Amino acid sequence: MSHSKVIECVANFSEGRDRATVAAIEDAIGSVAGVAVLRAEMDSDHNRSVITFVGPPDAVAEGALRGIGTAVQRIDLRKHAGVHPRMGAADVVPFVPLEGATLADCVAIARRTGEEVWKRFQVPVYFYEAAALNPDRRRLENCRRGGFEKPSIAPDIGGPALHPSAGACIIGARKLLIAFNVNLKTDDVRVARDIARIIRASSGGMPFVKALGLPLAGRGLVQVSLNLTDFEQTPLHRVFDAVRREAAAHGVEIAGSEIIGLIPQKAIEDAAAHYLQCENFDSGRVLENRLRALE
Amino acid sequence: MSHSKVIECVANFSEGRDRATVAAIEDAIGSVAGVAVLRAEMDSDHNRSVITFVGPPDAVAEGALRGIGTAVQRIDLRKHAGVHPRMGAADVVPFVPLEGATLADCVAIARRTGEEVWKRFQVPVYFYEAAALNPDRRRLENCRRGGFEKPSIAPDIGGPALHPSAGACIIGARKLLIAFNVNLKTDDVRVARDIARIIRASSGGMPFVKALGLPLAGRGLVQVSLNLTDFEQTPLHRVFDAVRREAAAHGVEIAGSEIIGLIPQKAIEDAAAHYLQCENFDSGRVLENRLRALE
Numbered sequence A, B: 001m002s003h004s005k006v007i008e009c010v011a012n013f014s015e016g017r018d019r020a021t022v023a024a025i026e027d028a029i030g031s032v033a034g035v036a037v038l039r040a041e042m043d044s045d046h047n048r049s050v051i052t053f054v055g056p057p058d059a060v061a062e063g064a065l066r067g068i069g070t071a072v073q074r075i076d077l078r079k080h081a082g083v084h085p086r087m088g089a090a091d092v093v094p095f096v097p098l099e100g101a102t103l104a105d106c107v108a109i110a111r112r113t114g115e116e117v118w119k120r121f122q123v124p125v126y127f128y129e130a131a132a133l134n135p136d137r138r139r140l141e142n143c144r145r146g147g148f149e150k151p152s153i154a155p156d157i158g159g160p161a162l163h164p165s166a167g168a169c170i171i172g173a174r175k176l177l178i179a180f181n182v183n184l185k186t187d188d189v190r191v192a193r194d195i196a197r198i199i200r201a202s203s204g205g206m207p208f209v210k211a212l213g214l215p216l217a218g219r220g221l222v223q224v225s226l227n228l229t230d231f232e233q234t235p236l237h238r239v240f241d242a243v244r245r246e247a248a249a250h251g252v253e254i255a256g257s258e259i260i261g262l263i264p265q266k267a268i269e270d271a272a273a274h275y276l277q278c279e280n281f282d283s284g285r286v287l288e289n290r291l292r293a294l295e
Helices: A019-030 A057-074 A103-121 A140-144 A189-199 A236-249 A265-275 A285-295 B020-030 B058-076 B103-121 B140-144 B191-201 B236-249 B265-275 B288-292
Strands: A007-011 A038-043 A048-055 A091-097 A125-129 A169-175 A176-183 A209-216 A221-228 A253-259 B008-011 B037-041 B050-054 B092-096 B125-129 B169-173 B180-186 B209-216 B220-229 B252-259
Touching: A007 A057, A019 A038, A019 A057, A038 B140, A038 B252, A038 B288, A048 A057, A048 B288, A057 A091, A057 A103, A091 A103, A091 A125, A091 A140, A091 B008, A103 A125, A103 A169, A103 B288, A125 A140, A140 A169, A140 B236, A169 A253, A169 B103, A176 A189, A176 B037, A189 A209, A189 A221, A189 A236, A221 A236, A236 A253, A236 A265, A265 B265, A265 B288, A285 B020, A285 B037, A285 B050, B008 B058, B008 B103, B020 B050, B020 B058, B020 B103, B020 B169, B050 B058, B058 B092, B058 B103, B092 B103, B092 B125, B103 B169, B180 B191, B180 B236, B191 B209, B191 B220, B191 B236, B209 B265, B220 B236, B236 B252
Parallel strands: A091 A169, A125 A169, B092 B169, B125 B169
Antiparallel strands: A007 A048, A007 A091, A038 A048, A176 A221, A176 A253, A209 A221, B008 B050, B008 B092, B037 B050, B180 B220, B180 B252, B209 B220
16 A cells, blocks of 8 residues: 555445345445455344445545445335344444544545535434534444434434434444454353443443443354453453453353454554563564564 | 575574673574574573574574574573573574475474584584474484583584583474463473473374473473474464363462564464464464455
């Protein structure tokens, strides 16, 4: 990537069961020159997919628009059910600064993309996190409260009624986020909800952690679904250990964990160093990091 | 690094206390055009230093020769003591294939370097691992048995007497190795020796693991000093967990661990995925890996 600014977009769509729809959205995004789709994944319990793509600012914005357009055409929220809260066919579309880019660049991209979503598709838009027009709307949960069926606040652009089948689109700018799920060996969703409440920042838990307790009926398990909004301040391994400790207090074991989308290398390195109790670890210990520094 | 073959050399010298000597060796190695010194570290208890450098084949061979020459000038084994076994001032010099290179390339470099060490410095040479001339000498321990004071076998080149102050040099070719120490909260070296014996391949333990139990008098601890000769077959985290389990059986806790030299990224990723119990991890999950694949 020889471009001076690289932007990541981690778009969440309300379809996690029909492969053809997710593939159509992915193809639409990838049809823009300069955009590289890094990852597309779908979750059947959440009935939700996440497509991660990168590129220079204008290309990523156009990729997002084409993906949103395809989702609006193909997803009807009136027929959609899943355990994850949602407000739109193209539910959440955050832009993230990577190499050479700033959060301010991403706010500008989010605002421009939002205007265009209303203009092209007649889908109203909320702006969240760093792109919020109103401090009350910084938090995604505040924009999405009530969901598609009963939105509790009016959109920032368009509306006030939502699009009849595609709802609204929540567009934002934010720092790199780690989305991580921990699955627990119980079918009692109260355990996952208890743990989520103890862990998350909003109820006095760990800073920079969002958490939801969800049933995973398909697997007979429950899940603590986590977002880490600043993994350098609250490391992934510390959150995982806290979930494990709280689960143990309920007499429940961990079945496994899942990374959603992509994870920064530093979070992996920090976790390895922590669990190996390594006293002298730093990124410069990793052979490949040293070889790349010579390039 | 635009060269088609990249070779790593992880040279071990019998000086871990005098910074000036280690710096002189490092400078001699780094004086060769095309050589990059990635890491130099010294251990006072071992009285030993490890200098890791990379470059194209001819440059790395010449870097090794200049480093060996400086070690021969400055280190007198008659005055050397340390907890780690050793045979020479420049004790062990393995060449490792990295990008574009094969183990056979490294055997050729090792043999050529060995001839030159005898010619330039009158230091006899043993060849070990893939560069061994005799299957009995593949294992480093077999070459080094008896140490500088009482070598048990004659050198492959030069000798038969060792150099009076600089001993012999053991030169080899091998795959990437992880050198890793685990320090234990006890001053009873028998615990470290017991664990090393249980863990290491040569006494029926884990395949591709070498282990020694050593006192760390400087810290009032003992150490299990480990070499993993194929970390993809016997992962680092599995070895660490085995040491922890055996230590617990002795009622001893782990004080911490240390990586010596550099560690391949895959070992770090595998450890993180293991401890985080991540069911869907692969290298493609790491954001930076994906961005580099686009370059």
